[in-house]
Amino acid sequence: MRVASALILAPAAIAATWAGGGWFLVLIALAASLMAIEWGLMSAPAAPNRISVAVGVALLAAIFATFGGYVSLALVLLVFSAVAAALFARRMGVGAIDAAYGVLYLGWPLILIIWLRGTESGFGFVVLLFAVVWASDSLAYVVGNILKGPKLWPRFSPNKTWSGFFGGLAAGMIAGALSAWWLDLGAVTPLWGAMLGLAAAGATMAGDLWESALKRRYGVKDAGALIPGHGGLLDRVDGLMFAVVVVAGARVFLIATGQG
Structure with a gap:
């Protein structure tokens, strides 16, 4: 689903x-x-x-x-x-x-x-954002379920593991590098894209954990039931909400330094 x-x-x-x-x-x-x-x-x-x-x-x-x-x-x-x-x-x-x-x-x-x-090349930056978030979220889920191991933050999210966390970081780096290579992102090279992907992937998983903490606070399992297999829309975009801050911050830096 x-x-x-x-x-x-x-x-x-x-x-x-x-x-x-x-x-x-x-x-x-x-x-x-x-x-x-x-x-x-x-x-x-x-x-x-x-x-x-x-x-x-x-x-x-x-x-x-x-x-x-x-x-x-x-x-x-x-x-x-x-x-x-x-x-x-x-x-x-x-x-x-x-x-x-x-x-x-x-x-x-x-x-x-x-x-x-x-912004200029805005479509490319948003696609990079989507690619990093979806890749890191998906691979963290897959790697965590296959390798399992120590829990990342059992108090608020008992199913997330350190193996899934590092799998998500790796996926974010790859997605960022491929996006920079394939899309028109101005001065963003594949290496730059990999670093941006790493930071955005970290933010993605931080957002996921934060949403888990909020749901625990409010005593609910999911934010909603809109999306089959995911719960609510907030359950689907919790990581993106944090990752967009990182990508937008990188975009501001590029504009401020005259790189696009």
Whole structure:
């Protein structure tokens, strides 16, 4: 089921990213809406619909501002929306900090991936991001199940192993190097791509562990049941949400140093 889901979702995500414009906006807006629903169900079971709407509206406001080229405004909106969501949640009698954190936790990656796609060679950098995340996540799962061994962080994620962790790092390096060789990424060489892939793969698995810790905190097994074999959308993109920070940071460095 995991493989079948990936074979459907991956081409759709790449196609919308390649098309850009309105198609990419629809992809991101749809993802934001679904994640907001999952966040409400997971973090505020006493008032899931209202918290989902509050978080979703905040995310969509930041998304449309970023898509219009107003990244600074989007960041300001995100902060004020987090405060507004917290006040609204407090009035509903549910966790104010959880609502505010949901806006910030989900909003940052959405802003960054839209900004990344809009830069020069943006399609290539987003594809590199996808390739590294999917490769590291998949190989970590496969290697961990085959080799097993000591647990990585048994308190929050009892199924993850050190063997899977190192398998994921290796996969991320390979995916980064191949992406830099195949795609138009400006000054990014295969060696540079391998190092970026290594850092992004590490962030991917950190994001996965962080999501596991959040689910333990809220007492749920999965963030949702949207994707067969994966759980919810948050379960599928938890690593990508951390990895996009690394790739966007590398892109900022390249722009700042005049390398594209």
